[in-house]
Amino acid sequence: MRSKTAIALIAAGLVAILLGIGFRTIWAPPETLSASYPAGDSTAPVTVIEPAVFGVHDERVDISVEADGEFLLAVGRAGDVDAWVGKAAHNSITGVDGGQLQAETVKGDAEVPNPAGSDLWVSEETAEGQADHRWIAPADGEWSILLAADGKQPAPTAVTVSWPNDNSAPWGIVLVIVGALLVVLGLALAALARRGGPGLDGGQPADRGAAAEASGSTASGTAEGEPTRGGLRLRMADSVRPVLAVAAAGLLATTALPAYAGGTAAPKESGGSYPVLLDGQLNRILDSVEAAVTAGDSARDAKELAPRVGGSALTLRKANYTVRAENPDVAAPAPVSAEPLKTAMVGTTAAWPRTAVAVTQGKENPVPQVIVLSQAGPRENYKMVEAVQMLPGTTFPQVASEGGGTPAVAADSAEGLLHAPQQALEVLAANLNSGKNQDKVGKNTFAEQIRAFQDSQVKANKNADITFSRKVEPDSVRALKTADGGAMVFGYIRNVMSSVPAEAGATVELSDEFAALAGKSSTTSGVDVTYGESVAVYVPPAGAKEPISVIGVAQDLVDAKLK
Template sequence: MIGIPVRLKTAASLALLGLLVLLAGIGQLTFWAPADTVTASAPSDTKAAPLTVIGQELLDHKGGPSRITIKGDGNFVLAVGRPDDVDGWVGKTAHNTVTGVSEDGKSLQVTNTEGEATAPAPAGSDLWVETESASGQLEYSWNPPADGEWSLLLASDGTKPAPASISVTYPNDTYMPWAVPLILIGSVLMAAGAALPLLSRFLGARNGGNGGSGSGTGNGTSQKPAGPFFKNQAPGGQAPQQKGGTTALRILAAGALATALAGTSLAGAQAAESPSPSSAQGASAEADVPVLVDAQLKRILEQVANAVSAGDAARDAAKLKTRVDGTELLVRTQNYKIRAKVASHQARMPVRASKLLGSVVTTQRTWPRTVVAVTQGDGNVVPQVLTLRQSAPRENYKLLATAPLQPGTSFPAIPLGGTQQAAAGDKTGLLYSGTEAMAALADRLTKPGSAFKDKLVEGTGSPYIADVLDYQADAVKAGSSGTFKFTHTPVPADTLVYRTSDGGALVLGRLDFVFTTTPKAEGDTLIADKAAAVLAGGESTKVGLSQTFAESVAIYVPPAGSNDPMKLVAAFRGLVAASFK
């Protein structure tokens, strides 16, 4: 009679203990669980500066922020760019840099760098992949625009202090390691409490059937109880039942502990196997990345096309200068001058951005940076190759040269994700260096019997080389009173070389085509054509006439070991100067 209440008390104790442990585990996942997010704020005494940079370390923290809250006085802009782009823009300007989060997760770590008191307003710069403008406050959700590392730049107009009130909210990754084990232990203990009376009753029934004094095998021989539960049996037959209950408790407790340890080990293993976001991003950051993403290039091309359209419509070179430079600015400026007096003179091909057919974006991240685009739109009978350059971080890309793609010629394939830019004189892995390719084209255009006649070819339809050679031959035939000289000279500073997918290269550059005419005899008069007369300032001369055409060209160079010839991919010329001498 004494054993029954003890068993019930033990079972009740196990069930109650299990319930408490279960509730403790559930509590760690619910009402005792930490907040879903944690917010860190910049110190209130952060020194004012015209620029504020939020670095990669902060954007990587805890897998990246879910929200960035920025407060400032008046209007300000948030710009997204590569870290080297942001550093290039900041330059020597005084700035604050938000580098990370304090150990307690409550404060942002901010460093101040002394420097120049002002900077240009960053809004409108080609460096930025994205920008957001705000007044007073901005709630910003961070999403990397592409692989690799990124930084954020905050500024007002570059003269006033940049916003310094910044708070960053992250998902709370606080781990509650005992939640699952406690739930498992509690569940097992409750099950043990429910099972203990049944187990003890079963063991008691088994003991009574095997050890009673009036029982036997029928041959009069008494039997000893066997098994671990009946060792050291106490008088009265009660102790074996109580011992059985205690042993059952031990077995169930051991099972609960093993289950809990297994749950803890599994959770630890899962945590250990989870890759660190920062390490994965660090590996990506080591790789070369292109200087522009597609969205940037398209935006830049639209702005360039708009500027050229405005200049062409007004025949005003001043409208070009924000987005056009170099050879193209010179050619269009002179074209406007000629067309103002010679209505029949051919206009330059319009620049369009409506259809981007291809691009060459370098991974060379130093300045100046040069990229190439192949576009087509209204007024472009064939696709046009555009060369653009960014001279410095705080300057925008400008159009340097345009040349129509040669009919019957395809544009070389360029590696996805950006390509390497080679030095003009570097012949590594190439049949010819960029310098040699430009010299070969110069020789080919000058001499009908050039040694490069079969080594540098062009497509069919409207071949540029054949057209130039015919133009020069016709001039000689028609000019009975003059002596003619033709030279095509590469401009080394304009030669660019980009690696193609097949191991070859695309070479872009400029040749100066100089056409000089002198009288055959003293006193002979030379008559300039209408276009040359505008730039020379007269229609005739007795001393001689020199005309200079700028030739924008693109050449494909095969890889070393190839038996294929070089190919002229694109070419066009424009009259840029004429003088009597």
Template sequence: MIGDSVRLKTAALLVLLGLLTMLAGIGQLTFWAPAETVTASTPGDTKASPLTVIDQELIARHDGPVKIKIQGEGNFIVATGRPGDVDAWVGNTAHTTVKGVSEDQKSLEVESADGEPTAPSPVGSDLWVNTEDASGELDYTWNPPAEGEWSLLVASDGTQPAPSSISMTFPNNATTPWAVPLIVLGIIIILVGAALPFVAKAISNRRHDDDTHGGGEGQTTALPVTPADDAAKRRGAGAEGSTLRISAVAAATVAVLVGGTAVAAHATTTPSPSASASAGDDAARPVMLESQLQRILEQVASTVDAADAAKDAAKLAPRVDKMELEVRTQNYKIRSAVSAYEARMPVRATKLQSSVISTKTDWPRTVFALTQGDGNVVPQVLTLVQLSPRENYKLWGTAPLQPGTNFPSFPVPRDGTAPVSADDKTGLAYSGNEALGILGEMLTTPDSPNRSKLADGQSSPYIAGALTYQADTVKNGTSANFKFSHTPVNNQTVVLRTADGGALVVGRLNFAFEGTPKAAGDKLILEDDSAVFAGGKETTTGMVLNFAESVAIYIPPAGSSDPMRLVAATRGLVGASFK
């Protein structure tokens, strides 16, 4: 009886110990569980700088949304951009970088860099995918706008200190690694405690049976061992088999205790978000999202519309440069003197039909866009170039699509494409400079030996029309000699590869139209538009008219038997003079 009492007390203690152990594990998953989120803030003595950068590794290190609270004086913005773009825009300006979280997850780690005391205002920069405007305080939920890595730039106007009082609330990555093991261990202890009286009684009964059937003193009775008995003895002696059976029961019980979900009691390794992002960023990405391009096109179109309406070239400066600036400036001069002169084709962004975006991360950067809208019966190819990080994209050229030409008749890459140097023909039938040279030669010399390299005639109405106009002018010029030349301007040539291995080259030709009287007393009469630049309408010594030609040519890949195709072209009068 004393033995039974001890066994019962021992069993009760084991059950109690098991319950306490199991409850400790459950507590770590419930009322002792760590908070779902953790908030970390920048130190109060963080150095003030004109710019504050929130590093991509910080906002990408936690799964789920990150809530950011920013406090500062006056107005400020939070801009989202690729890490390289943010770094390039910051440049040599003094700045503060929020780059990590302390081990106790209560403080944000910051790093200050000395440099130039001010920067231009980042408001309106084309580098940003989006911006948040605020005054005094901003509660901001970070969600990546697209795949890849992103950083945030916080700034006022570039001259005043940027807000540096920042707190970030992350999903808590703290774990409870002992929760499940404690629950499993508690269940095992409970099962052992509950089974102890029955096991002890069975052993006692077995011993009693042995004593009862053991025979007299000095006698030994050998009992036959059956295969089943032998297996049972092996199972009883093998601790591993017994443990496996108990663990199976325990796992089933755990599934019930923690809400019907079996929890694996082992560690799993999850790749860090930053590591995953880095792997994805090995591939080249377009330098802008389509939403950025659409916003830029709308701003360009608005700028051009305002300048066209006012005939004021100064209004073009923020968004127009190179050939397009020259052509529109001269167009305004002519229209101011000759009311009937036709305006330049407007720029429209309401319908973005296609685009070719560079993946080149350094500068200059180039984008081709095919757009159409009110006032543009024919879609036109727009060439946009960004010369440096702190400059916005500017319109370098516009050219209407050739009749019967479908811009994506060659594969247009949707995920960005690599730029090509204008003199590089690697993988191409011709380099960009060669393509422009062949076009210029064909327009200048009708019987050019290279004319088979570029589709002409009905395939290119612009080429056919130019050659016909020049031939008719010579034929009808009984009192004057005429000469024509189309010369490439190589420093305005941009080339982007197409998905089929070919390329699209956009550039400028200078078209010079010279006329000289054949005999003394012969006169050349200029049209009203040319007279605006020449300063008169008649000359007996000769004249030169200058046009800028904007062209886009498709170059097939190396080894192709197809000729090049003129995709888009136009010209504008930019000058005239007497000899």
């Protein structure tokens, strides 16, 4: 009987080994799983691959897209992609279920602007017919992929997502190990059976049997009622059955090819605020701004500025070009350089308008320049709305950075600040007008030069009454937090110098610069000359003893109108 048991163990072991090898080869799961969405007849101009799709695997997800003709594949924050799509008709690929990509088509506008070149995209690529994209999240947060042709033609919908599959087949290894142990045990029993040793099938020695009869005990040496050696053999045979059962269960479990295990992967939680621009986006935007400004300054043509310059920066440069057309000796505005980038403040507010600030100093800039960028809406690109030169002796405050971004401050919010941003600019405006608020504004060269200029104008024009008035443009006010709890505030102040004849019928002569804008060289009714003053000021946190600091300014003549 021991020989039969040995044979059974060896046979069971070999079966287990073969099954284990089969699980690792013939019945092994595929190395890669995939899910597809077929090319349909949708006419929507945009397709969005939602964040949940990328959750099918933690390490690697590959996206394959097929289309008729050229198309764009752009990566952006999920919220930014949704905002750009807006009310447009679009295909939304929402997740994976049952080995298939799940999608829906949302009705809306049949056409959208061409999304290529949007500042919202962290990366974009153009392909012809087919594109393969290895998904890597650019940073923390939720991200989406936008697919589009040109905004008018239907967007691609033939999308396949693939990811690595766990094909390690651990049961295969277990069965091989168990099988090997069974074979070894079977061979050991067979060797003992051949040797005919005590306690084996060769029978008990006669003297042991006689001794057993003499003692009145059973042949097995156990108490009466317990199983004999025949029972022992039965239990050894039964011990093989669990191994075979395990092998059979493993075969049933792994012969079928596994599919993605149900449901749409839940998107990762956003978990707080993120910077609205990554470093690569900011650098790309600054390069575009520099190119537009360089082209405009070279041609003295404001049309060249339009794609990347707006706000007070456009107002000041446009007026400068007009004045210089008649007076070549008038100084040109300071050039704008994208690098070297000394520091940056990037807002974390998802709503629009959005703000980012860069401090650079090119070779032609004697002092660092503060460039304020603003994005009016999701389908608009960032424009430089201010470009101010830092005053000698000033230091740009340390930037607050929460997850790489800087919290914005509402123009009318004084929470945690010595002054609300707009109020701080109004305090400065009053100080520049008449010297008021001396205790609230720190000493600075700009204020000293402004008041000296104003005094000289009054003294030089005895036949005119001259007054100065300033107004903060509310829409221009932007503020971002600094590391110490204060804020950097940026804005535009309109400074109107009003001149009227001191006596009826007297003539007020206009300078060449004023005449270039007013259209006449003299007036008997008076003239309003407007200067634009872009400013960057630091507002300390609430409770601070130090006053407002003027960090940078840009001033230029922008208008002259006869009364």
